[in-house]
Amino acid sequence: MSTLSAPLSSEPSASEPIVSISGLRGIVGQQLRPEAVARYVMIASSLWQKGPIVLSRDSRPSGAIFRHAALAALMGCGREVIDIGIAPTPTVGIVIRRLGAAGGVQISGSHNPPDQNGIKLLDENGKMLPPALAEAVKDRYFSAFQAYSQPPHVPGKCTSFPMATLWHLRAVEELVDVDRVRRRGFRVVLDANGGAGGPLGIRLLEDLGCQVFGIGTLPDGNFHHPPEPLPENLGEVAAQVAKLGADLGFCQDPDADRLVIIDSSGQCLSEEHTLSICLDHILRSRKGPVVINCATSMVNEWIAAQYGVECIRVPVGEANVVQGMLRHRAVFGGEGNGGPIDPRVGFIRDSFLGMALVLEAMASQGVSVRELVNRFPPCVMKKLKLPLPPGSLGGVFARLRAAFPTAQVDASDGLRLSWSDRWLLCRASNTEPILRIIAEAQSPEALDELCGKAQSVVQEAIATPQAD
Template sequence: MGGTRIASVSGLRGVVGDGLDPTVVVEFAAAYASGCASGPIVVGHDGRVSAQVFTSAVLAAVTATGRDALLVGPTATPTIGRLVRDQAAAGGIQISASHNPSKYNGLKFFQPEGMVLSAAQGRDVLDRLHRRAFGWASWDALGRVRSLDDPDQSHLKHVLNIVDVDAIRRRKFTVVLDACHGAGGRLGAVLLRSLGCKAVVLGALPDGRYDHPPEPTEANLHAFSAIVPATGAVVGFAQDPDADRLALVDETGRYIGEELTLALAVSRRLAQVRGPLVLNLSTSRVSEDLAVRLGCPVHRTPVGEIHVVERMRAEGAVLGGEGNGGVIDPRVGFVRDSFVAMALVLDLLAETGEPLSQLVEALPKYAMVKDQYPLAQDGSPDGIAALWDKITAAHPEAKADRRDGLRLDWSDRWVHVRSSNTEPIVRVIAESVDSATSRALADQIGRWVTSGGAA
């Protein structure tokens, strides 16, 4: 694949005009649609400047393979998953580059059960793409495009059903939402109003004209964090452009982040019902500690939404998620869902009567460091595997997990190093009880990565 573009079992992502163009999108979408069973395919997009261009390309691909397209416009990724189930669709396509900057766009595909493709299904799409095995329809068998006027209704209903709506309404919370000019503003505003909140919504228009870099990190949300206490809000919610991730800011303006979004959701859900929790290998121990305290089993999976979802289904988990602010509640759907996260956090605030800052203070304390490095010269699978071997051999006292890159566990710390599926980088995440230990561990592993194993 040429240019700045990554095609993987997770879908397609690239830089518009530098590897990602309408021709690429048509072929990739056609490769997916050609493998779908009969039935319509839901098509939506997040808030990006290039959304219209690639929506036209996807609609052409879907209808040219003889499938009908259900067009929903700017719609959150978790809502797409819900719609695929509700419409008994053959699948879904979300045009999104998640948290990446404006110059990026991409495609994410769904299976009929309303969750993203499995690794095997993703490989099938790639195989059809490489073989150019497109199932083009004849002129009299082309699909049609139909628009859905209210795509959020079912998703909203399911989210409201998982919380005590009356209790939240009685509190009349003031809440600030940064929708990041993405796809989450429409449903986010309706959800907050339905919960009786006074909602201050920033970046509601899904036009991709971002007020700040779109990933909801502390550095990117500096201005937003100041707005939360200035408005007297009890919490600030910050979505990424496709609204499957959520970061939090407390009532004092302190950035709480994404890892603790999941922890607070876990705290609320496991207080209601005991059951299995599923987390990926890069997720903080905070959520794990909360579950263990309550006697709930915790299962770890490779990074990637589908790995978490498949394990959740296998274990009958009551909740799952990833440390990037992606909460998955099976009562609503099997997609990371910022609206579920917002609802559970508000439910927790209403149930406890405590401010968010105090709830966070009561959580287990860990310090996490997240770094990323360019791939070493030998970025082949064999080269990367050899690097993991060298790092493992240098730390024989640690428990090693090789299911997804390499995770090393000690009693008081852990580190996870892996190649990204969506960017040409290696991610290093380290966590311990203090920031100095986490920083030193991340730096040590980072030196191994950058030297290709010569550290």
């Protein structure tokens, strides 16, 4: 029986792709194969409403293979497909809404290593599938659901659409004072790292009057450093920012939904600072609730308090943040991985939005990006991974609660313990037998004390387990 109409397995295994609310991903040729992509997309098609589907991919070479698999699957389901080619993920969301499409397929490995790729599914509102719908796709994928039972009476068709990035450009530029930014004549390094964001990034920055020094702006999938734009991966780019005398540098991930900033001295800012700078700038002129995930810096809570607005935390995951923004009618939101979200542009993390807001903040306040960050309270963050034997999670959480009796407890996504000046989040990985620990405090000493105690408690709980 074809793998398109039969389960690949009764449950996820090491040989199958990882499926979560964020989509599908895996190592190309091992976990991720064309038939897996076709089955996944056909299942999504069975849950979308009637209407065309927008198809796109980032610049990874394997994306061309999976584009054909996804296209064949959609057309085989009788869908009209609007193919926008290589494009950033936030662009896909804008096109879906503008064209009134039923959903979208973005083929992207996101920030993961070059040997991986994946699929992101979007709904009719141009946002990631809501968690409940994403879980339905996952359940059907690992079940006996017949993804393709019979051909349609009329096969689907495919049309190209060249206006996608222009729509995105205009949507971002409408939010900022373009003339004010142009008058500053910023010198900017853009590191697109061979990803999908290079062409639009260059166009946006030039429209904003910047002198642009591009690195890896051709979307050819040739990554000159690891795809995740973290400070430890950006040493050469940072050196170029300082050497060129640039005002700042912008670094994107391959599908351009994350943004990391480098200051004029060649120092990388934390990826957490992207959202904080944008949030502070937005709230100066537009008050309202903001939504972040439970692993994002408490600097954002401090910023919200300065402007007298509510900051709501939700479980980790872009889909959860967006659902929270809709529920609370938030004016802004995002995640601390460098992903700001403004509902006026779309409900997708957007590096281009981030670039425009950061430049407008610098221009309107007449300061450098480093001066913007220096206004925030000092906070430091640490991330740990610890082995997690099966059945030990409940005992670990119980011991942590007992060890920190004064903490405010949030169990909506793992276990989050918080105080006014620090917090600790423990979550079991969805893909590995490990416990992820994320913590933040106002000084390195306080952070080390918090993490050290938590690590000892976890290790003791694992060594002397109790019923989960």
